[in-house]
Amino acid sequence: MSHLYLTKDHEIFRASLRKFLEKEAYPFYDQWEEDRMIPRSFWLKMGEQGFLCPDIDETYGGSGVDWGFSVVINEELERVGSGLVGVSLHNDIVVPYITSYGTEDQKLRWLPKCATGENITAIAMTEPGTGSDLANIKTTAKLDGDNYILNGQKTFITNGIQSDLILVACKTDSVVVPKHKGVSLLIVERDAIGFSRGRKLNKIGLHCQDTAELIFEDCIVPKENLIGEEGKGFLYLMEKLQQERLLVAIGAQIASEVMLQMTIDYVKSREVFGQVVSKFQNTQFKIVEMLTDIELGRSFLDQLIADHMEGKDIVTKVSMAKWKLTDIAKNIADECLQLHGGYGYMEEYEIARRYRDIPVARIYAGTNEIMKTIIAKNIGL
Structure with a gap:
């Protein structure tokens, strides 16, 4: 059936993407399932062909196209297998926080490599004791000079093992009422002092999609890694x-x-x-x-x-x-x-x-x- 939001350009794009996936994904998917990981080389190939973050502005390495192109990507990745959900999360869940709420400096620092696949992203909301109740997360971030000191644990994190940039929901104010006004968002980079990865979680399904626990122990995060304003994270x-x-x-x-x-x-x-x-x-x-x-x-x-x-x-x-x-x-x-x-x-x-x-x-x-x-x-x- 025809779709309300798709044009001829979207269908040409879909044909190109399908051809790419037939060569670079379908033949290897079963092996990725056995390996419990999608190789970074696939991310880089996706980026090289313009299949990552196509809707971000050309200034930051994207194509500046409408979101219909992202829909096409998500549909075709799902046809290969649900384990490719981490790519969708990168393109259309994590990166949009940077494009919508990030500073110009943050966009220039991070977005180009998100578009090439050199930066794989993750979002860390869920905690061992907190799922949907985001206002009651326990992870804290205290400002100390030019850095936040981040402490807490996150779990069930998609792209948790391979991620280079992790958007972390944390409490910068633990006493404010209502509680949700204390939630802020920080980007933690892979080499941050005090950041470590816990177990790679063994799931019933989505075997090739890496899911992990993340641990922050007096993790040092530069204050310029705050996304948007303090207290607006929720x-x-x-x-x-x-x-x-x-x-x-x-x-x-x-x-x-x-x-x-x-x-x-x-x-x-x-x-x-x-x-x-x-x-x-x-x-x-x-x-x-x-x-x-x-x-x-x-x-x-x-x-x-x-x-x-x-x-x-x-x-x-x-x-x-x-x-x-x-x-x-x-x-x-x-x-x-x-x-x-x-x-x-x-x-x-x-x-x-x-x-x-x-x-x-x-x-x-x-x-x-x-x-x-x-x-x-x-x-x-």
């Missing part, structure tokens, strides 16, 4: 979560489309009791039900993307999309695995990986229960 996070949740919805939609197509291909070739599986009425009904959910989800999602690109407030609807499309994707993963029969449980079939990878989308970027809470609040309940 507001910045809330403003950017709309796009983050939209990205999760996009990934879930594409995963659903991919899983259904591979299942249609499979049931049309697999024979049971003397006929292909696709000829059984139960199979046909299941396929039709999934296809209907996917088509309805795509229509809703495309309108949301168009609205987001126009700068509209879509917090309520993007919360709906995030929870509903990730729930649909999880259900489709289950139905598709079932239709593959015993082969669906075998690692050589892609549906097994998809089945592992998709459930976490219902948790990160705010759990689906949090999404429902946001919707309820926004409609006056």
